[in-house]
Amino acid sequence: MIDTLDREIAEGEERIRLDVQDDGIGVLTLCRPEKLNGWSWESSRQLGLMADRIRFDERIGVALLRAEGRAFCAGIDVTAPGGAITGRSAAERTQNYYEGIRWVHERFAAFARLPQPVVAAVHGYCLGFGFELALMADIRIAADDAVFALPEAQLGVAVDAGGDLRIARDAGAGWAKYLALTGGRIDAPTAHRLGILQLVTAREELEREARAIAAAIAANAPLAVRAIKRNIDLYADAGLAETLDRTALSAALTLTSDDAREGYAAKAARRPPHFEGG
Numbered sequence: 001m002i003d004t005l006d007r008e009i010a011e012g013e014e015r016i017r018l019d020v021q022d023d024g025i026g027v028l029t030l031c032r033p034e035k036l037n038g039w040s041w042e043s044s045r046q047l048g049l050m051a052d053r054i055r056f057d058e059r060i061g062v063a064l065l066r067a068e069g070r071a072f073c074a075g076i077d078v079t080a081p082g083g084a085i086t087g088r089s090a091a092e093r094t095q096n097y098y099e100g101i102r103w104v105h106e107r108f109a110a111f112a113r114l115p116q117p118v119v120a121a122v123h124g125y126c127l128g129f130g131f132e133l134a135l136m137a138d139i140r141i142a143a144d145d146a147v148f149a150l151p152e153a154q155l156g157v158a159v160d161a162g163g164d165l166r167i168a169r170d171a172g173a174g175w176a177k178y179l180a181l182t183g184g185r186i187d188a189p190t191a192h193r194l195g196i197l198q199l200v201t202a203r204e205e206l207e208r209e210a211r212a213i214a215a216a217i218a219a220n221a222p223l224a225v226r227a228i229k230r231n232i233d234l235y236a237d238a239g240l241a242e243t244l245d246r247t248a249l250s251a252a253l254t255l256t257s258d259d260a261r262e263g264y265a266a267k268a269a270r271r272p273p274h275f276e277g278g
Contacts, residue, residue: 015043018050024061024218025211026054026116033069038077039129041100047133048107055114061218061225064210065120065137072122073130075151078264090256098252101160105244108161112136113233115226117217121210122146123203127185132163135170138229140196141210143203146188148196154183156263156275160251162244169236170195 015037019027028050030037054060067073085100087093111118111133120137127149134140134148150167152159159180168176171194179186188200201209217225254260258278266273 009046009049013042014046015040016046016050018053020057020059023215024059025214026057026060026063028054028063028065028118030065030067030073032077033067033071035077036071036074036125037067037069037130038074039133040077041104043077043129044104044107048110051107051110051114054116055110060116061220061222062116062214063114063118064214065118065134066207066210067121067123069124071124071130072126072146073128073133074125075128075130078268085255094252094256097255098248101248101251102245104161105248108133108136109241115229117225117229119210119214119217121206122188122197123206127151129161132159132161132166135163135166135196139198139213141199141201141206141213142188142191142197143206144188144200145203146191146200147185148179148188148191149183149185150180151183153181154263154273155267156257156259156261156273157254158247158250160247160255162240162247165240165243165247167194167196169240 015030015032017029017031019029021027032038054063085093085096087096117139118137120134120140121142122134122140123143123146125147126134126142127147128151131148131150150159150163164176164180167179175194178184186194188197191197192200199209199213259273259275262275263273
């Protein structure tokens with residue numbers, strides 16, 4: 001696992017970039033397009049750093065989450081350093097995964113609970129951790145080429161950052177189970193119909209539409225905007241924190257399973273996995 005100290009981001013290691021604009025918009029950009037913005041422990045650390053910067057920046061009234069390249073985020077970057085957590089025993093390895101995932105949840109919570117609203121502009125692949133990240137935004141807009149999925153079960157692991165819970169909140173438990181249990185992909189119009197997206201637009205219009213919504217929010221009274229977000233979240237997320245702890249334990253147990261080892265090996269070898277339930 002990475003060094004989790006709140007050090008500065010080393011040159012060339014930038015996963016997320018923050019640009020503060022004069023109109024009150026803080027543009028948060030996933031900036032590893034050569035890796036399809038694949039997620040890693042370091043991505044989670046940087047997200048926490050950026051969330052702290054946004055929270056205390058009086059110039060930012062709203063954050064706009066976007067991505068460079070042909071994908072928003074294609075899920076976990078399996079080539080990233082520190083991807084596998086070790087331990088002297090199976091129990092210690094599971095415990096280490098549990099604490100690691102809880103640490104990720106804390107970084108994600110800092111982002112999801114920002115006092116400023118977050119508008120997400122999604123295009124291309126939005127899979128796994130990428131989908132879960134987008135679901136933490138307050139308002140989600142997607143290009144008509146966006147594709148969404150939670151493929152974790154196909155790899156032998158549980159959904160680990162609460163994406164299935166947020167889909168259950170926004171689209172209903174049945175759709176959460178359908179997406180998380182099958183790992184199947186849905187397109188932007190389907191996600192919009194389910195209430196996961198608030199708007200679908202042409203790819204060439206995505207940035208303009210997202211910025212227009214962000215600008216409309218930034219132009220409103222900051223105290224009122226923050227109060228509205230906080231009140232709605234308190235209602236919509238009731239019980240979420242407790243359930244996320246159970247999610248972390250489920251993810252730790254499945255990530256250390258033989259099925260997970262088989263799932264990742266099968267994906268690397270481009271063959272069907274042979275799960276045995278262990």
